[in-house]
Amino acid sequence: xxxxxxxxxxxxxxxxxxxxxxxxxxxxxxxxxxxxxxxxxxxxxxxxxxxxxxxxxxxxxxxxxxxxxxxxxxxxxxxxxxxxxxxxxxxxxxxxxxxxxxxxxxxxxxxxxxxxxxxxxxxxxxxxxxxxxxxxxxxxxxxxxxxxxxxxxxxxxxxxxxxxxxxxxxxxxxxxxxxxxxxxxxxxxxxxxxxxxxxxxxxxxxxxxxxxxxxxxxxxxxxxxxxxxxxxxxxxxxxxxxxxxxxxxxxxxxxxxxxxxxxxxxxxxxxxxxxxxxxxxxxxxxxxxxxxxxxxxxxxxxxxxxxxxxxxxxxxxxxxxxxxxxxxxxxxxxxxxxxxxxxxxxxxxxxxxxxxxxxxxxxxxxxxxxxxxxxxxxxxxxxxxxxxxxxxxxxxxxxxxxxxxxxxxxxxxxxxxxxxxxxxxxxxxxxxxx
Amino acid sequence: xxxxxxxxxxxxxxxxxxxxxxxxxxxxxxxxxxxxxxxxxxxxxxxxxxxxxxxxxxxxxxxxxxxxxxxxxxxxxxxxxxxxxxxxxxxxxxxxxxxxxxxxxxxxxxxxxxxxxxxxxxxxxxxxxxxxxxxxxxxxxxxxxxxxxxxxxxxxxxxxxxxxxxxxxxxxxxxxxxxxxxxxxxxxxxxxxxxxxxxxxxxxxxxxxxxxxxxxxxxxxxxxxxxxxxxxxxx
Numbered sequence: 001x002x003x004x005x006x007x008x009x010x011x012x013x014x015x016x017x018x019x020x021x022x023x024x025x026x027x028x029x030x031x032x033x034x035x036x037x038x039x040x041x042x043x044x045x046x047x048x049x050x051x052x053x054x055x056x057x058x059x060x061x062x063x064x065x066x067x068x069x070x071x072x073x074x075x076x077x078x079x080x081x082x083x084x085x086x087x088x089x090x091x092x093x094x095x096x097x098x099x100x101x102x103x104x105x106x107x108x109x110x111x112x113x114x115x116x117x118x119x120x121x122x123x124x125x126x127x128x129x130x131x132x133x134x135x136x137x138x139x140x141x142x143x144x145x146x147x148x149x150x151x152x153x154x155x156x157x158x159x160x161x162x163x164x165x166x167x168x169x170x171x172x173x174x175x176x177x178x179x180x181x182x183x184x185x186x187x188x189x190x191x192x193x194x195x196x197x198x199x200x201x202x203x204x205x206x207x208x209x210x211x212x213x214x215x216x217x218x219x220x221x222x223x224x225x226x227x228x229x230x231x232x233x234x235x236x237x238x239x240x241x242x243x244x245x246x247x248x249x250x251x252x253x254x255x256x257x258x259x260x261x262x263x264x265x266x267x268x269x270x271x272x273x274x275x276x277x278x279x280x281x282x283x284x285x286x287x288x289x290x291x292x293x294x295x296x297x298x299x300x301x302x303x304x305x306x307x308x309x310x311x312x313x314x315x316x317x318x319x320x321x322x323x324x325x326x327x328x329x330x331x332x333x334x335x336x337x338x339x340x341x342x343x344x345x346x347x348x349x350x351x352x353x354x355x356x357x358x359x360x361x362x363x364x365x366x367x368x369x370x371x372x373x374x375x376x377x378x379x380x381x382x383x384x385x386x387x388x389x390x391x392x393x394x395x396x397x398x399x400x401x402x403x404x405x406x407x408x409x410x411x412x413x414x415x416x417x418x419x420x421x422x423x424x425x426x427x428x429x430x431x432x433x434x
Numbered sequence: 435x436x437x438x439x440x441x442x443x444x445x446x447x448x449x450x451x452x453x454x455x456x457x458x459x460x461x462x463x464x465x466x467x468x469x470x471x472x473x474x475x476x477x478x479x480x481x482x483x484x485x486x487x488x489x490x491x492x493x494x495x496x497x498x499x500x501x502x503x504x505x506x507x508x509x510x511x512x513x514x515x516x517x518x519x520x521x522x523x524x525x526x527x528x529x530x531x532x533x534x535x536x537x538x539x540x541x542x543x544x545x546x547x548x549x550x551x552x553x554x555x556x557x558x559x560x561x562x563x564x565x566x567x568x569x570x571x572x573x574x575x576x577x578x579x580x581x582x583x584x585x586x587x588x589x590x591x592x593x594x595x596x597x598x599x600x601x602x603x604x605x606x607x608x609x610x611x612x613x614x615x616x617x618x619x620x621x622x623x624x625x626x627x628x629x630x631x632x633x634x635x636x637x638x639x640x641x642x643x644x645x646x647x648x649x650x651x652x653x654x655x656x657x658x659x660x661x662x663x664x665x666x667x668x669x
Binding site: 320 | 549
């Protein structure tokens with residue numbers, strides 16, 4: 001391990017690392033969040049808090065400006081409240097949009113650092129111009145915003161912040177020592193009264209910002225840590241329930257079925273072909289169980305739904321002429337649509353197998369409103385009007401709607417197409433195959 | 435009589451399947467039940483006509499992709515076939531293998547034995563066999579012409595990229611901070627390197643991937659990426 005890595009492992013920071021961290025924080029959360037937008041409660045709270053803090057800072061700035069007894073005469077100073085408000089509202093609205101929409105404009109890193117640095121500098125300058133002297137303490141919401149912003153950025157980066165070290169670090173930082181030195185120099189060589197009434201309050205306000213930012217970051221990090229712990233407990237609990245379900249299924253269904261085959265083989269009451277059939281049935285049950293587990297994840301890929309039925313047909317000795325490729329079945333649908341689609345595939349495949357098909361083709365298509373499965377076989381003709389009442393195909397027609405089960409005669413058999421509705425609520429749309 | 439190599443961690447099943455191939459098709463079959471055994475198995479046989487490789491090795495670090503790559507590198511003339519359960523667990527690895535290597539066929543483990551043997555015989559005699567319909571839905575209709583073994587070279591332009599991939603490969607929960615710590619790169623450098631690689635990752639189906647997705651891709655495709663990492667790192 002190099003010296004640099006040793007130093008890092010000890011928790012120390014070099015000057016370049018410190019500068020790098022500062023730049024990373026200045027760049028902001030969106031420079032580092034290549035993950036999909038985070039919707040955690042802590043992130044939302046931090047975002048809303050930052051937006052509210054900037055809005056409050058602008059309000060306090062204007063309140064002070066409008067009620068102050070003495071008004072500045074310089075035109076630059078007169079524009080300060082406007083600049084201060086615009087910057088605050090810019091940060092505030094942008095942060096609210098991030099909370100609501102989740103994504104920022106794709107600015108390059110350098111542009112982000114530059115723009116945010118300029119805005120931060122303008123914010124600080126205009127804040128002290130709007131609220132000079134001891135009135136600068138009214139700018140305390142900026143400390144809240146800084147704490148929230150640093151928290152959001154550190155979470156995106158994967159940093160664990162240590163806010164308790166911020167104020168001591170600020171005390172010994174070159175910026176602070178330089179400011180204190182300048183202040184003392186000015187007090188020594190100029191009239192101390194004006195220094196203590198103008199420059200000293202600014203220094204106090206900066207301390208206030210750092211302390212408030214530390215407290216806010218500490219609170220938000222606690223919230224984030226607690227949320228993570230709660231989430232892990234929930235995952236752990238869900239996993240435990242799932243393990244119990246699996247154990248129950250293994251014991252009750254799988255072992256019982258295997259035991260049945262074992263007893264039949266031991267008692268010689270079954271032919272080898274029947275053993276193979278029983279085991280194939282068991283394999284199919286396991287695949288359906290696997291599919292059920294995928295349904296429990298909330299979304300499912302169409303390819304995964306039809307796969308057990310392809311295997312089922314294949315194990316029944318049927319020749320499969322055509323199946324859709326990944327490009328045609330890569331779309332992801334909600335569990336609700338998936339279950340309906342799975343039911344349709346099950347009924348159509350079983351119907352073809354029961355009719356004595358020796359060749360089967362599967363086709364999948366998606367339109368704006370429907371996801372369709374069509375099964376073509378060589379097992380003779382069938383008409384919609386001939387569907388036996390109460391049987392699976394008839395029930396499927398009732399479930400889907402009269403027009404959504406289309407039976408078409410083919411030269412050797414029948415093509416049955418089932419159209420499953422994709423409603424606004426349950427349609428997740430198609431996704432790229434990978 | 436052809437010489438076959440069967441690579442599958444389900445040892446009992448592999449032995450039984452090898453026996454079926456030998457007795458029904460008359461070919462000679464060597465069996466490797468671990469990824470680490472593939473090299474030794476290749477040394478023991480004087481030539482190889484067809485390798486049949488399972489994709490899932492849950493007890494090991496790698497996947498069947500590692501074995502396929504090793505066999506292809508050692509015996510480029512050998513035909514490659516995949517035998518797999520073909521479920522969600524291996525879907526991505528299957529697609530990688532299909533797109534990156536000259537896979538002659540894919541056989542489903544759940545297909546009837548006669549069907550499996552028919553596919554193997556077809557590959558031995560004609561060089562290929564149709565993909566098993568049960569796993570067809572996991573494969574694209576056409577192989578991407580942009581996704582090749584040489585396309586991995588463009589994922590490692592220089593030593594910095596090699597550091598990034600190496601850090602990703604050893605990261606458990608990749609974040610910019612963790613990757614910077616592991617690689618010794620600066621945070622912004624990690625960000626820049628990732629941005630530089632984005633256009634080349636599109637060929638591999640990764641559209642603006644997260645660091646986690648890049649890590650998963652690197653782990654999956656390690657056998658194809660690793661040679662370029664070693665070269666760029668100067669090893």
